[in-house]
Structures are given as structure tokens and as C-alpha cells.
Amino acid sequence: MGQSIVMVVGLGNPGPEYANTRHNAGALIVDALAREAGQPLRPERKYLGNHARIHWQGCDVHLLNPTTFMNRSGQSVKALADFFKIAPEQILVAHDELDLPPGTARLKQGGGHGGHNGLRDIIAHLGTKEFQRLRVGIGHPGDAKKVTGYVLSRLTKSDARHLDEIAGDILRVLPDAIQGDLPKAQNHLHTIQPST
Secondary structure: OOOOOEEEEEOOOOHHHHOEEEEHHHHHHHHHHHHHHHOEEEEEEEEEEEEEEEEOOEEEEEEEEEOOOHHHHHHHHHHHHHHHHOOOOOOOOEEEEOOOOOOOEEEEEEEOOOOOHHHHHHHHOOOOOOOOEEEOOOOOOOOOOOHHHHHHOEEEEHHHHHHHHHHHHHHHHHHHOOOOOOHHHHHOOOOOOOOO
């Protein structure tokens, strides 16, 4: 089975005012992967983001955190994908997910944008929904009117602990997903319950 993921993208907003906010959960997961691989992300103007090329667990993978704002994420993803001739199906996009509780994550292939502006822009730029997703749970504030303030607010201590825990779980299953065994990665990741 060949390597099926060659690019992992973490969605978030740039700048210190957005650091460690719930909306940056995807970018924080990619930061954790870069640390694990011992290869820091570096600003790369031509890809409109912070980029690293890592060799990890026997795989060569591009990491990208767009430094466009969330609703322009597709520009950055397309720039890197075009340069290295990476097909949409070989891209995994990590993003925050309101419909999952903190401390959980789900992997899936394709799907809509679910109102997520980063995913919406990536779909528009790639011209397809058929990229892979890593949905990182952040929970829901309970009222649609509170969503914007909620996703843009800083992680609480509990949120940060849950994110650290699920990041560790994600890094354990990611090699299977990267190497093309998405069901095996899903079976492990989707059974994990958040700690209380």
C-alpha cells in the first residue's frame, strides 16, 4: 500500500491575537506534529504559510499552516499543492469541529464544509471536496449566536489539556492514515473518549 497522504494542513488564523484560540485547533495539531518530527515550520512566502517538509515514521510529508486568514486558506493550500503536484485526495486538512466534544477527533474522506469558512475556501480553490479531513473537537457553546465569539476565544485550561491529549492520540494513528490505512486509523481514533 503506497503513501496516500503527502500533505497535512492545519487551519487557523495568523498573529498573536489568535494564538491558542479554539479556531486554531487544526494549526495547533500540525505544530505538534512538527515538534514530534523535530522539524520546525518556517514562513514560506510562496505558499502563503508556515511550511516544513518532514521525514517521519518512514513517510515524507509536507506540513502547512496557512498564514492567510481562515477564510482564505484555500489560496495557501492550492499554492503548495500546485507547486509539488499534490492531488486533493493526498491532502489531509486538520480543522476545529464544533459538533465534536473537546478531547475527541475524527478522520474522514471528503464531505461538505459544514459552515467552516476554511474548508469552504479550500473546496473553492481545489475545485473538489475530495480531500481528507481531521476534525478536532472543540465543543459547541449551545447557541448559534455565540459561535463566533466562542471559536475566537482562547482555550481554557481544560480545553488545552484535552487538545494535548487528543494530539497525542492523533500522532499515534496518523502513520496508518498517511500510509493508506484510513479504516485502521479511524478504528483507533474514533473509540477514544475524552478524559473528564
